[in-house]
Amino acid sequence: MIYGIGTDICDIRRIRASLDRHGERFAAKVLSDGEMATWKSRSARWPERGVRYLATRFSAKEAFSKAIGLGMRMPMTWRLCEIGKLPSGQPVIVLHGGLKEWFEAKNLSAHITVTDESEYAASFCVVETRAPHPVQTSPTP
Numbered sequence: 001m002i003y004g005i006g007t008d009i010c011d012i013r014r015i016r017a018s019l020d021r022h023g024e025r026f027a028a029k030v031l032s033d034g035e036m037a038t039w040k041s042r043s044a045r046w047p048e049r050g051v052r053y054l055a056t057r058f059s060a061k062e063a064f065s066k067a068i069g070l071g072m073r074m075p076m077t078w079r080l081c082e083i084g085k086l087p088s089g090q091p092v093i094v095l096h097g098g099l100k101e102w103f104e105a106k107n108l109s110a111h112i113t114v115t116d117e118s119e120y121a122a123s124f125c126v127v128e129t130r131a132p133h134p135v136q137t138s139p140t141p
């Protein structure tokens with residue numbers, strides 16, 4: 001059953017401006033440790049790739065925050081919500097700490113998709129309630 005949906009559009013120029021103003025500190029506020037490592041290697045090769053990576057992470061996290069109905073309110077924080085990647089390239093939500101506990105206690109699962117064009121990054125997130133495990137019953141004698 002669908003628990004919630006969320007969408008977000010992010011102006012990449014604003015992300016670029018924040019990075020210009022605050023540098024790595026801005027990226028470190030938004031990205032988890034794992035994402036930060038990816039951001040650094042992408043930025044080192046080509047700064048624009050780093051900007052776009054950060055913008056898609058930013059929009060995906062906002063979309064997720066809306067799909068769970070909290071917005072950026074505890075236990076939802078930027079760094080506790082990580083956007084990982086499957087071997088196929090598909091993005092996946094990986095949660096940490098208190099947010100992971102909150103999400104698992106509600107028996108939820110999430111689906112995320114991201115996209116970007118010249119000046120915008122956008123994301124869409126669907127959060128589902130997982131089907132309860134079937135109750136094991138003993139066969140009647």
Ligand SMILES: CC(C)(COP(=O)(O)OP(=O)(O)OC[C@H]1O[C@@H](n2cnc3c(N)ncnc32)[C@H](O)[C@@H]1OP(=O)(O)O)[C@@H](O)C(=O)NCCC(=O)NCCS
Pocket residue numbers: 008009062065066067068069070071072073
């Ligand atoms: C949800 C949130 C992350 C989106 O912020 P944003 O990027 O500035 O704005 P966007 O245009 O992307 O999205 C705004 C829309 O998100 C939706 N939204 C707001 N709170 C939401 C929530 N808790 N759950 C799901 N969707 C929400 C609303 O539809 C809102 O549109 P509206 O302003 O026309 O009502 C942000 O509003 C938030 O963190 N809210 C919670 C914290 C808060 O309320 N802070 C302000 C009070 S101190």
